[in-house]
Amino acid sequence: MKKNTYHSGVVAVIGPPNAGKSTLLNHYLQQKIAIVTPLPQTTRNRIAGIITGTDYQIIMLDTPGLHKARELINQEMVRIAMDTLYEADIVLFLADAQAMAEIVLGSKTDKKKNKILASRSAEYRSYLKEISCPSILALNKVDMVNKEQLLPLIDWYSSLHSFNAVIPISALKGDGTDLLQEELVSRLPEGPQYYPDDIPTDSTERFIVAELIREKIFLRTRQEIPYSTAVLIDSFKENTQGGPVVIHATIIVERGSQKGIIIGKQGKMLAEIRIAATKEITKLLGCKVQLKLWVKVKKKWTSNEQILRELGM
Numbered sequence: 425m426k427k428n429t430y431h432s433g434v435v436a437v438i439g440p441p442n443a444g445k446s447t448l449l450n451h452y453l454q455q456k457i458a459i460v461t462p463l464p465q466t467t468r469n470r471i472a473g474i475i476t477g478t479d480y481q482i483i484m485l486d487t488p489g490l491h492k493a494r495e496l497i498n499q500e501m502v503r504i505a506m507d508t509l510y511e512a513d514i515v516l517f518l519a520d521a522q523a524m525a526e527i528v529l530g531s532k533t534d535k536k537k538n539k540i541l542a543s544r545s546a547e548y549r550s551y552l553k554e555i556s557c558p559s560i561l562a563l564n565k566v567d568m569v570n571k572e573q574l575l576p577l578i579d580w581y582s583s584l585h586s587f588n589a590v591i592p593i594s595a596l597k598g599d600g601t602d603l604l605q606e607e608l609v610s611r612l613p614e615g616p617q618y619y620p621d622d623i624p625t626d627s628t629e630r631f632i633v634a635e636l637i638r639e640k641i642f643l644r645t646r647q648e649i650p651y652s653t654a655v656l657i658d659s660f661k662e663n664t665q666g667g668p669v670v671i672h673a674t675i676i677v678e679r680g681s682q683k684g685i686i687i688g689k690q691g692k693m694l695a696e697i698r699i700a701a702t703k704e705i706t707k708l709l710g711c712k713v714q715l716k717l718w719v720k721v722k723k724k725w726t727s728n729e730q731i732l733r734e735l736g737m
């Protein structure tokens with residue numbers, strides 16, 4: 425019997441913070457491997473999701489959001505995202521249609537609007553000009569915009585770069601995502617199956633566990649705390665006798681005041697974070713989990729190269 429040719433390759437998902445890149449990856453994998461929050465700059469590392477079909481395999485790279493970065497940690501995040509362009513066979517630029525529609529059609533004066541658009545267009549062009557492979561624009565969050573707003577948005581993005589295809593989607597609702605997947609698959613080069621059928625990611629369980637804990641901190645603390653937080657897994661012990669997996673993790677913050685907030689009154693906040701994280705980790709690992717958390721202050725860790733390396737950045 426003649427075997428059909430197999431197609432495989434790397435799809436780099438890039439775009440501004442909060443566009444829904446991690447949501448899209450989780451949607452395709454039907455599993456949470458990338459954390460999602462309503463706050464920008466949640467994803468810090470490059471995360472690979474592996475989508476396997478009968479005759480194709482997409483290695484989809486979720487990346488930190490592209491933005492004008494000042495601090496070292498943010499510059500590192502943008503560099504990690506831009507580096508994926510060089511290993512990509514296809515680039516998927518994910519746009520936040522809801523945020524853009526607000527700028528284009530919101531109540532701002534024309535002068536203000538044009539200024540923001542000019543600055544956005546210069547910024548996006550600087551990323552897009554680095555693309556040297558086929559590229560697709562996915563206009564995400566279309567569940568939040570009116571249909572008649574889509575055309576002007578598509579025109580605006582198309583003026584920045586010549587995309588091979590433009591597809592409106594909702595990563596959250598799963599609208600348009602099948603079509604997007606078909607578009608991606610049809611552009612994959614011929615290649616081998618790199619990973620076995622049932623492997624959803626090349627990230628380690630340790631890494632995803634640390635990320636899930638970080639997500640719970642993001643979701644429960646306000647603004648400044650999340651960005652000053654890192655999670656290190658100190659130990660991860662599986663139990664062969666059917667007992668729980670025992671995980672010890674340290675939450676690193678920059679200031680004593682932040683430590684206080686994360687621990688909360690009589691340890692209430694930390695307990696909430698632990699309970700919520702335990703629930704998600706149990707789902708991920710498919711077994712009982714016992715999670716122990718500590719909070720430590722490390723001054724200025726976000727500009728400390730050594731700590732950033734420890735976090736795999």
Ligand SMILES: Nc1nc2c(ncn2[C@@H]2O[C@H](COP(=O)(O)OP(=O)(O)O)[C@@H](O)[C@H]2O)c(=O)[nH]1
Nearest residue numbers: 442443444445446447460461462565594595596
């Ligand atoms: N309404 C709507 N919200 C979305 C959609 N996709 C993502 N979001 C939300 O946008 C926020 C940012 O999503 P996330 O995946 O973390 O964005 P990332 O920073 O690009 O990885 C979260 O609150 C998501 O629930 C979508 O298609 N529609």
Ligand SMILES: [Mg+2]
Nearest residue numbers: 445446466467
């Ligand atoms: Mg993300």
